Amino acid sequence: MVTPISELVAEFRVAAAAHSMTVHGPVTPAAAPRTVADLTRDRAAGGTVARPIADPVLDELGVTAALGDLGAFSARVSDWFDALAQAAVGVTGVDLAIAETATLIIRTDSDRPRGTHIVPTRHVAVLPVGAIVADLGEALAAVQRSGMPSNLSWVSGPSRTADLEMRPTIGVHGPISVDVILVDTETRR
Amino acid sequence: MSHGLVTPGTTIGERAAAAIADPGLQRALRNLDTRRYTARAVADGMPERKDRAAAIRRETLGDLEGWVKRASTALSGAGAQVHRAATPDDVNRIVIGIAQRAGATRVIKSKSMATEEVDLVEALGAAGIRAIETDLGEYIVQVADERPSHMITPAIHKTVDQIAELLSRVSGEALPADHEAITEWARARLREEFLLGDLGVTGANFVTADTGTIVIVTNEGNADLCTLIPRVHIAVVPVEKVIPRLSDLADLLPVLTRSATGQDISNYLTMVTGPRRAGEVDGPEELHVVFLDHGRLALVGTEYEDMLACIRCGACLNVCPVFRRISGHAYDAVYTGPMGKILTPLLSATGEEGRELPAASTLCGACAEACPVEIPLVDLLVRLRADLRTSGPVGQRASARRSTAPGELNVTPISSGGRRPGEGMATAANATPLQFGRRRSRPWSYWAAVWSTPRGYRVSARVTARAASLIAGRRAPDAGSGAAAGRAAAVRWSSRAWFGTRGWSASRDLPLPSVRGFRDRWRNRKAEGW
Numbered sequence: 261m262v263t264p265i266s267e268l269v270a271e272f273r274v275a276a277a278a279h280s281m282t283v284h285g286p287v288t289p290a291a292a293p294r295t296v297a298d299l300t301r302d303r304a305a306g307g308t309v310a311r312p313i314a315d316p317v318l319d320e321l322g323v324t325a326a327l328g329d330l331g332a333f334s335a336r337v338s339d340w341f342d343a344l345a346q347a348a349v350g351v352t353g354v355d356l357a358i359a360e361t362a363t364l365i366i367r368t369d370s371d372r373p374r375g376t377h378i379v380p381t382r383h384v385a386v387l388p389v390g391a392i393v394a395d396l397g398e399a400l401a402a403v404q405r406s407g408m409p410s411n412l413s414w415v416s417g418p419s420r421t422a423d424l425e426m427r428p429t430i431g432v433h434g435p436i437s438v439d440v441i442l443v444d445t446e447t448r449r
Numbered sequence: 450m451s452h453g454l455v456t457p458g459t460t461i462g463e464r465a466a467a468a469i470a471d472p473g474l475q476r477a478l479r480n481l482d483t484r485r486y487t488a489r490a491v492a493d494g495m496p497e498r499k500d501r502a503a504a505i506r507r508e509t510l511g512d513l514e515g516w517v518k519r520a521s522t523a524l525s526g527a528g529a530q531v532h533r534a535a536t537p538d539d540v541n542r543i544v545i546g547i548a549q550r551a552g553a554t555r556v557i558k559s560k561s562m563a564t565e566e567v568d569l570v571e572a573l574g575a576a577g578i579r580a581i582e583t584d585l586g587e588y589i590v591q592v593a594d595e596r597p598s599h600m601i602t603p604a605i606h607k608t609v610d611q612i613a614e615l616l617s618r619v620s621g622e623a624l625p626a627d628h629e630a631i632t633e634w635a636r637a638r639l640r641e642e643f644l645l646g647d648l649g650v651t652g653a654n655f656v657t658a659d660t661g662t663i664v665i666v667t668n669e670g671n672a673d674l675c676t677l678i679p680r681v682h683i684a685v686v687p688v689e690k691v692i693p694r695l696s697d698l699a700d701l702l703p704v705l706t707r708s709a710t711g712q713d714i715s716n717y718l719t720m721v722t723g724p725r726r727a728g729e730v731d732g733p734e735e736l737h738v739v740f741l742d743h744g745r746l747a748l749v750g751t752e753y754e755d756m757l758a759c760i761r762c763g764a765c766l767n768v769c770p771v772f773r774r775i776s777g778h779a780y781d782a783v784y785t786g787p788m789g790k791i792l793t794p795l796l797s798a799t800g801e802e803g804r805e806l807p808a809a810s811t812l813c814g815a816c817a818e819a820c821p822v823e824i825p826l827v828d829l830l831v832r833l834r835a836d837l838r839t840s841g842p843v844g845q846r847a848s849a850r851r852s853t854a855p856g857e858l859n860v861t862p863i864s865s866g867g868r869r870p871g872e873g874m875a876t877a878a879n880a881t882p883l884q885f886g887r888r889r890s891r892p893w894s895y896w897a898a899v900w901s902t903p904r905g906y907r908v909s910a911r912v913t914a915r916a917a918s919l920i921a922g923r924r925a926p927d928a929g930s931g932a933a934a935g936r937a938a939a940v941r942w943s944s945r946a947w948f949g950t951r952g953w954s955a956s957r958d959l960p961l962p963s964v965r966g967f968r969d970r971w972r973n974r975k976a977e978g979w
Contacts, residue, residue, distance in 0.1 A: 279716070313730075335730040341678075345644060361714040370728030374677040378670050378717075396714070397699035404695050408527070408660045410726050411676065414718035419670040421632060422710065423586030423602055425480040425609050429632045432585055433639065434670035434717070 268359040268392040269442065275362035276440060279417035280430065285442035286389055292443045293326035296386055299439060300349055301330060303382045307348025308333065310380055314371040317353025317386055321443060327351060335373050350380035350435075354387040356402055360395045361416055364440070365403065368411035377413060383435040385415075388445040461809045464779040465771075477608045478776055481599075481767060495707060495821070502704040503823040505697045506758035509658075513688060513749050513757070516658055517740055520691045523661030527723030529736040536743060536798075537567035543739050544569060544650070544683055545576045551681045551735065553648035556580035559665065559672040560587050561652025562600055562761055563685045563741055565783045566796070569650070580650065581642045583671040585635055592619055598777030598785070601709050601763040606776045639671075649675035649682045649733065654705065654760070656686055656738070657695045663721040663738065664698065666705065670717040682721070682733035687741045689757040701760065708762035708821040744796045752832055753843070756791055758822045765816035765826060771809055780806060787816035791829045794843050807833040907968060914966045 269286065276283045287295045300309055309332040311324065318324045332351065337343055344350070352372070356365040364385050368374045377383050393399050403412065419434035430436055468474055509516040521531040534540040540563075548556070556573060558564065558580055570580045570591070582591045586603035590596065593615055597603030604612065613626040616634065624634055651672055655664040663684050665672040676682050692701065706712045725732035748754055766772045766786030777785035782793045782803055790810060793803030807830050817826040836843050899905040970977060 275713075340730060345640075358714075363714055363718075368729065368732065370726070370730070373729070373731045374673070375731050378673040378677070395699070396702065397696065400696050400699055404660065408662055408695075408720075408722040410721070410723050410729065411732060412720040412722075413673055414714070414720070415716070416714045416718075417668075417716040420668045420716045421585045422668070423584070423589065423604055424612060424628045424631060425477070426482075426602055426605065427480075427628050429628045432632050432636055432669045432671075433583070433643075433674060 263359075263394050265389050265392070268394060269389050271359040271394075272357065272362050272392055272442075275360060279362050280420075281362055281417055281438045281440055283440050283442060286444040287441065288444055289321055292321045292386065292441070293323050296323045296351065296384065296441055297326040297330055299441065300327065300332075300351055300384050303384060303437070303439065304330075304348040307381070308343065308346060310334070310344050310347040310350045310376050312352060312372040312376055315353040317355055317388060317391075318351070319353075321386065321388075323351075323353070323386055340373070341375070344375050344379045347380035349382045349384055350376040350378075351384045351386070352377045354385050354440075355391050356399060357387050357392045358394075358396060358399045359392050362440075363396075363399070364415040364438075365399060366413045366415060367409045368413075369409055374411050374413070377415060378419075378434040381436055383415070383418075383438045385438065385440045386443060387440050388443045388447075390445045390447050459781070461779060461781070461805050464781060465775040465809070468775040468779040473608060473611060474606055474776055475774075477606050477611075478773060481602075481605055481773060495704070498700055498704050499821050499823060501700040502760075502821060503758065505692060505700060506760070506822045507755075508693055509689070509691055510749060510754055510757055513691070514746060516691045516693065517688050520656050520658040520661065521738075521740070523658055524656070524663075524723075524738050525661075527661040528726075529661065529723055529738050532737060532739045534739050534741050534743075537741075540567040540685060540739055540741055541569055541572035543737075544685070545573065545578065547681065547683060547735075547737055548573070548576075548578050548648050551648065553679070553681060554578055555642075555645050556648045556650050557643055557646030557675050557679060558582050558584075558587070558649075559651045559667060559675045560584035560603070561650070561685060562783065563652050563687050564650065565597065566687075566743065567685070567741065569685065578648075581639070581646075583639050583642065583675065584667070584669060585632070585639075588635065588639065589615065592616065596778065596783065599763060599766060600761055600784070606778060643674050643678055646675070646679045647681070649679040651675055651682070651684050653684050653686045653690050653738075655692045655698065655701060656684075656690050657697075658691055658693050660695045660722060662695060663719075664702075665719040665721070666702070666715045666717075667719070668710070668712075668716040672719040673717055676719060676721055676733065677731050680733060681735045681737070682724070683737045683739060684721075685739050685741060687743070688745050689759075704821040705760050705762050708760075708764040708819070744798060748795060753791070753795055753829060755824045756788070756795060756829060758824055759788055759792070760822055761788075762821060764819040764821060768815040768819040770811060770813060770815065780809070782806065787826045787830070788824075791826065791833060794833060794837060797843075800843060804837050807837060910966050910968065914963065918963075 273283050284295065284299065309327060309330055311327050311332045311334050312318065313334045313336055315324065333343055352366055354364045354366065357363060364387065366377050393402060415438065418430050418436055418438050419432050420428055420430055421432040422428050524531050532543045534543055556578055558570070564570065573580045582588045584603070587597060589604040589607065589612055598606040609628060609631070610626040613624045613631060616631060617624045620634060624631055651665055653663045654666045656662070657664070703713060706715050721736065724736040725734055745757060748757055765788050769786050772786040780789055782789050784792045787810065790806040793806055797803055810830055812827055812830065814827050820826060833843060899909050
């Protein structure tokens with residue numbers, strides 16, 4: 261039995277709130293570039309924005325072009341890593357996510373470096389609702405079907421520690437915030 | 450810093466007494482409240498998940514060497530270089546060798562109990578290689594020149610005031626005793642280290658034998674950074690971390706995070722399959738996996754085999770009434786709490802480390818109940834107590850004693866510092882009596898003497914029962930034992946709170962003593978209609 265997308269979205273929302281992530285949308289594909297650009301500008305607060313060299317989700321929605329208007333840079337710049345370390349926001353597309361735990365699964369390849377989501381101060385993720393699967397088991401099966409990349413990062417919230425008196429504290433190494441922009445798409449993965 | 454598993458000189462009794470008398474430690478330990486996890490875990494279908502996770506962990510134990518070989522093949526296929534280390538020294542030699550060949554001088558580390566076990570940071574330091582722990586808790590204990598006191602929250606033994614004071618010495622300015630402020634400072638401080646690191650060292654929570662994937666669980670995201678910035682990544686992996694399939698993670702990961710921190714999933718999860726590939730712009734050019742044995746393979750097929758199922762979640766520490774009072778340092782071992790009491794003597798090549806640990810237990814069974822992979826921790830503790838009455842390495846004797854599947858005993862070649870077959874075998878002649886805690890005081894020796902004979906025991910039991918019923922105000926057997934009278938007597942009895950029971954009976958009633966002892970009643974069992 262296939263769970264309707266609307267149910268998966270509802271479950272993702274609940275889990276994301278529990279994981280200190282902020283969910284926006286779903287917005288229409290047509291509205292996605294504008295929404296992502298506006299939110300990214302707001303989160304960057306004058307700082308720089310990093311993006312993948314190419315990303316199937318961002319490219320197809322026209323988000324990559326919209327980010328270009330913001331002056332977003334990619335690993336095509338010569339001093340990519342130094343620039344990344346200074347970036348205020350890293351934007352990634354997400355082509356696989358888990359509803360149960362609000363997990364974004366971020367794949368590495370030659371167009372999508374490992375560092376984009378983890379090094380900058382904030383993370384903005386663009387997630388087509390059709391990319392959401394129900395649980396960890398389904399996600400692992402999907403990952404294995406498409407072949408293991410050199411690196412997979414499973415993100416279920418901002419960088420967090422409980423090492424000081426077991427009190428959850430945000431932003432210890434990686435992003436201090438994770439924003440997820442849901443995009444209404446027809447197709448499921 | 451620590452050398453080997455245990456530093457000699459004190460007994461656990463002395464260290465426990467010191468821990469209980471330390472007000473700062475006791476204040477810090479109040480933060481170790483994990484009751485909230487339990488309710489949520491049950492709602493999430495934990496019992497079923499635990500059964501499945503336990504079964505998966507046992508699957509590799511029948512043929513652990515075979516599974517390590519399968520994982521090695523998959524890892525190599527993905528481009529990783531696989532090394533086998535029989536001893537802690539072997540791990541350190543291999544890691545230092547890789548670092549020197551790569552010209553690496555600054556190591557950034559994510560949290561790993563295996564590297565604690567082999568004292569890697571210390572060994573690297575001795576070789577002139579600077580290693581920085583990047584997990585916040587590990588960083589704090591590294592600055593304090595201590596060992597982690599808890600495998601999930603390494604600095605649980607410190608209050609935020611103590612941590613602020615400690616880190617102020619590093620920063621050169623007074624840090625406020627504030628969680629957010631300290632975290633923000635640590636972020637900036639450790640960022641500098643990340644950017645300079647040329648070798649990343651991690652452990653692994655699991656390694657999959659089918660895809661050759663290294664799985665690392667963090668909330669901080671520091672494993673992502675350790676595997677993306679440096680040119681070389683080394684994962685130090687105890688052999689039992691191998692799991693058959695990537696799909697097994699669907700049960701193992703939720704069970705691990707729920708038991709460790711009550712989370713349904715960790716905030717970050719890093720899966721590494723091989724080094725950087727052609728065309729990729731970041732990630733390590735070289736990936737090494739160092740499989741650590743250190744006596745583990747010799748445990749396969751023994752009565753202690755179940756201990757290899759452990760996933761290092763820390764649940765048994767969190768529920769242990771002993772750990773919750775004395776914290777990790779009192780054990781003076783890398784692995785602490787219930788699992789540490791068992792694993793430390795088992796991993797000891799000489800049989801000397803951790804010999805006193807199995808006795809530091811009330812056998813209450815909370816650990817076994819909490820264990821998400823169903824390790825019979827109490828049974829193992831009891832068995833170890835018996836086996837440790839004689840000297841020599843326990844795992845070795847356990848192997849020698851068992852009769853099934855002799856082929857599994859052909860363990861990997863042993864190098865320096867390892868144990869050899871027959872070495873350290875226990876005999877009555879070289880057995881040394883264990884001394885736990887402080888020297889036995891005089892009243893206790895009288896007590897021991899009286900109870901050493903059946904007659905002494907009988908008399909003392911009768912005297913005690915009579916004395917107790919006098920104090921309880923109970924005169925004749927079962928006379929006036931209506932509910933109200935019984936309750937009144939119980940309250941009276943509890944409120945007297947003699948022999949130092951006041952603290953215990955403050956929130957509960959002491960059961961009323963029976964006027965007639967068990968032996969009396971047994972003798973008259975026919976008359977009483979048993």
